[in-house]
Amino acid sequence: MEVVVLGSGSKGNSALVRAAGSALLVDAGLSARQLRRRLDAVGQDPARIEAVLLTHEHSDHIAGLRVFRRRFPLPVVANAPTLEATERIVGESLDGSVEQATGTCLEIGPFRVTSFPVPHDAAETVGYVIEAEGVRLGYATDLGHVTHLVHERLASCELVVIEANHDRQMLLDGPYPWATKQRVASRHGHLSNDHAASLLPDLARSSARAVVLAHLSETNNDPLLALAAVKGALHAEGLDAMRVELARQDAPAAGVAV
Numbered sequence: 001m002e003v004v005v006l007g008s009g010s011k012g013n014s015a016l017v018r019a020a021g022s023a024l025l026v027d028a029g030l031s032a033r034q035l036r037r038r039l040d041a042v043g044q045d046p047a048r049i050e051a052v053l054l055t056h057e058h059s060d061h062i063a064g065l066r067v068f069r070r071r072f073p074l075p076v077v078a079n080a081p082t083l084e085a086t087e088r089i090v091g092e093s094l095d096g097s098v099e100q101a102t103g104t105c106l107e108i109g110p111f112r113v114t115s116f117p118v119p120h121d122a123a124e125t126v127g128y129v130i131e132a133e134g135v136r137l138g139y140a141t142d143l144g145h146v147t148h149l150v151h152e153r154l155a156s157c158e159l160v161v162i163e164a165n166h167d168r169q170m171l172l173d174g175p176y177p178w179a180t181k182q183r184v185a186s187r188h189g190h191l192s193n194d195h196a197a198s199l200l201p202d203l204a205r206s207s208a209r210a211v212v213l214a215h216l217s218e219t220n221n222d223p224l225l226a227l228a229a230v231k232g233a234l235h236a237e238g239l240d241a242m243r244v245e246l247a248r249q250d251a252p253a254a255g256v257a258v
């Protein structure tokens with residue numbers, strides 16, 4: 001199984017998951033044009049994507065959905081509150097969508113997809129565990145803190161995409177208005193580099209062999225700081241064997257396969 005983060009950050013998020021000749025998208029927050037371009041760049045035929053899973057309805061996760069589906073009418077998979085909120089925002093009904101109650105499992109082609117709740121300020125934000133070919137990918141961006149459930153779900157995965165949104169000091173010192181800083185740093189906002197760094201040694205000791213750090217803020221983070229925090233935490237516990245990659249906003253990240 002391979003994950004290619006097509007783009008990630010506050011300007012748009014989408015990831016491609018491939019296994020057994022099939023594929024899924026997680027979120028469609030890049031423009032439809034960028035989605036097509038980047039899928040092309042990584043050699044993925046959009047017509048062969050089984051579905052798009054939504055984590056939540058914030059615009060950086062759904063911005064390209066409506067236009068992309070005009071050309072490629074793939075089913076949208078999400079829980080009912082997220083589907084409703086998304087339909088309200090895009091201003092039309094998402095025909096052929098599939099409702100997946102949070103916490104349940106859905107078979108889509110070769111994939112077994114299970115969602116889990118994460119703490120974030122949208123209708124009902126989820127992360128996903130996607131299983132295929134005997135391995136699991138855990139996907140969690142847009143969460144204010146790591147709950148026991150999030151920890152437990154990600155600990156079962158060989159491959160992990162986790163948010164490293166901001167450096168706490170850069171957020172404090174940065175240009176955001178105070179209310180926005182509070183929102184980002186809150187327990188329903190976004191994970192800091194330190195949050196990600198304190199989680200990863202545990203994941204490396206359980207199942208994880210590779211991680212992609214995602215949703216890095218261009219304003220309140222520096223990729224080198226995110227990498228240093230996470231690699232430092234792994235190194236301190238002798239877990240350097242874990243592969244750490246960074247997602248990018250402006251281009252697809254390196255594909256990571258397990």
Ligand SMILES: [Zn+2]
Nearest residue numbers: 058060061142
């Ligand atoms: Zn987001």
Ligand SMILES: [Zn+2]
Nearest residue numbers: 056058120142
């Ligand atoms: Zn969000």
